[in-house]
Amino acid sequence: MQSEKRVIALGFFDGVHLGHAALLRRVAERSAALDARPAAVTFDTHPENLILRQPVPLLTSPGDRAELMCRLYGIRDVIVAHFDQHMMHMPWQEFVKYYLIQQHGAVHLVAGHDFRFGYKGEGDTHRLQDLCSRLGVGCDIIPPVYLDDRIISSTYIRTLVAQGEMETANRYLGHPHCFTDTVEHGKRLGSTLGFPTVNLRVPPGVITPALGVYATRVFLDDGREYAAVTNVGVRPTVGGDDRRVTVEGFILDFEGDLYGRKIRMEFHKFLRPEQKFPSLEALRTAVMENARQTRDYFNAQV
16 A cells, blocks of 8 residues: 655665765755655665674664654655565565555655665666656666765764764764663762763664763753763773773753653764773862863854
């Protein structure tokens, strides 16, 4: 049964970077002209996880990918396809005719220049355009997008995030690197030091930024936003033998309880590597200095 008509962007969209933005903006244009819903198809698992049988550390979870596409580019429907053995072995023609057109009402498709799909990647942009033409469905192929004479790619941005080069990563993304999680209980050590913190986890399968302290912003589920000093690491001064990587944010100028609430954290600038301090007072002094740096950083962005 065919659903409401849609203009659909095709891709994995990890990070929803500036290259993806070109596709999503074209979807918005075509949707307005065709009186259709702007949509995108992504996958719950990176295809290489099954095809190459090796995990690909991602920039964004499926939920964060969808949120970015909707918030930044006006996409209304994000279709998260389950990439399993059936999807992996689906012939490329079937993916277009039955999955996109019959199941999801595609009247126009938008894909990047290097998009491949279907069994063994046999579907490419030339075959896609030819089939769409025969089926009476519109199709746009978007050329590569460059920044600093480099093709923008999720692979390169993942390297930047892993190295803590957030400002460069954010230029290629076109927005701050971020993730969303529900605040969990920590060891409450921040409260004893005079700066209560929120404890988050990097979503499963998502790349962990380089260990260290960052100037970040947090967005609460009620719409409020705050600057924060965030440590990504194992907390060597207070963590003891627990080597589990945590994401711990000291939210500036905030009072209240956030346990159990969902927040989005944006990473803006790497401030310093994680380090072990000789005392809790030395740690507190360093965090207060990082708070000053964070305020200065965001004040300079206004």
